[in-house]
Amino acid sequence: MSNISHRIKVFAPATVANVACGFDIMGLALENIGDELTVTKTDDGLLSIGEIVGADNIPTAPEKNVCTVAIKAMMDELDDASGFRVDINKNVAPGSGLGSSASSAAGAVFGANELLGRPFTRQQLVKYAMEGERVASEKAHADNVAPSLMGGFAVIRSYTPLDVFSIPYPEELAVAVIYPSVEVKTADAKKILKTEVALSAAITQWGNVAGLTAGLITKDFGLIERSLQDVIVEPIRSILIPCYDAMKEAALSAGALGCNISGSGPSVFALCKGEERAAQVAKAMGEVLSQYNVGYGHYVSKVNKKGCEVLSA
């Protein structure tokens, strides 16, 4: 049996990737929902998964679990023989479109990095957490792990080389999330996208990306509202989500700045000015699903400023 050197409990927030026009390049972190991980440093040099609470079918083999894969990627760059065990309390449902695997991967490297005395910045941890994403969805995407680690709005300017940065945003921004009880597999949601898009649509999209980026930084809610559009992905993916158009209409009628698919769905998010408005918007969206007897979970939260955080050490 290995000696326990140290143990830490961390919170890793769920995230909304894409944020309408920012497909594959933008994500934001949520407040009230995220995985809790207990990361234990050992001196046996091994990586292992301990208890998993809150989800079935999470792989426990170290080479398949996102947590241990992410920690291994990090440890490969350090001259340190420590091992780690990760116990996972999953609050972000796999397949929800809220960055479930990213939350676990981000929390794992964040916790291990804390136990090692922070050899890496949060920004530097992104590339290791991405390796967790690679085993979860075949692509090492960063638009969930980056906001989960860094908090706020994260932008992935480039993957080769990796270039991730945070952008300022208005404090009042709040998010309403509806998670309909249906399954949309990320792989399926990727498959139905076209590999070619019309140049004219791409131009519209990057006009909105410029608008959203500028709107967030300069706190221009009107510009944020006008820019929260997606002409490339939403028209295709929304067909996988029950009552999508009606939910979106309800969100906008209830005063949301914009409404779109969270990640690859089925969760739907709405950005709002203020939590009170976000609560009204979540209610309006939920009522649409209730009308059609579709079950759902919902969350209302400000944008999470902090990203991953230590709960107890």
Added chain:
Amino acid sequence: MSNISHRIKVFAPATVANVACGFDIMGLALENIGDELTVTKTDDGLLSIGEIVGADNIPTAPEKNVCTVAIKAMMDELDDASGFRVDINKNVAPGSGLGSSASSAAGAVFGANELLGRPFTRQQLVKYAMEGERVASEKAHADNVAPSLMGGFAVIRSYTPLDVFSIPYPEELAVAVIYPSVEVKTADAKKILKTEVALSAAITQWGNVAGLTAGLITKDFGLIERSLQDVIVEPIRSILIPCYDAMKEAALSAGALGCNISGSGPSVFALCKGEERAAQVAKAMGEVLSQYNVGYGHYVSKVNKKGCEVLSA
């Protein structure tokens, strides 16, 4: 003969459209170069073109000249029977890729608007100046007229409805422009573009758009530098420009933040930190053309903060 009610002389800056990744959505205004227009308000209700200095082949028929077409679009929305005559001193060479027609169209509506007591804001004038662009190049694009009117960096988030805004940028930004003595017709430069693009390339492009927008607003020169890339248009259009790759390499070696095609070319611009650096960059780019005996003009300027301005009233 009509009575002269009032006359104004205005300067309308040349512009660099696209700014690398911002194809069709972004433009910036230059300082030292632009058209000078004398706009005369008359009470005969007619629009006419007077003297044109500095360019041949500019149409003088009111329904074909960008100045009178733009003013007509503006007057169509006003209950005012004034006429206007426009005398044009063209300093921006048609076909240079520096927004020649835009400069004239912007200056014309700016001048007429001043003489009418400013019924419109500069931002509102954009859509009228765009009508000038429509007769010049068959498309009412805004990425030259907007920065010419408003100064600085202008973004066109959307054309339908028109949504144009300015973004802040670091004061130190300077521009080196090389105008090789070859002709590239906007229509030809449009034609060689593909109507479909790879989704992966589009994602790269909008990652850079987010980076450039954020970099400009937050004055992050490193981010600006990394984001000044264009994976969609430059690879195709650059083949129409002599010594393009060598000029770009020279610009970057001389310390430019980025280098790309101005509008549809053949002018090439480089963004730099400071005018001194921009002068060195312009020199380095010019030397490449000299080596191959290609003639050129060059300009070095800060980004023009003011946009169109009154020279004398």
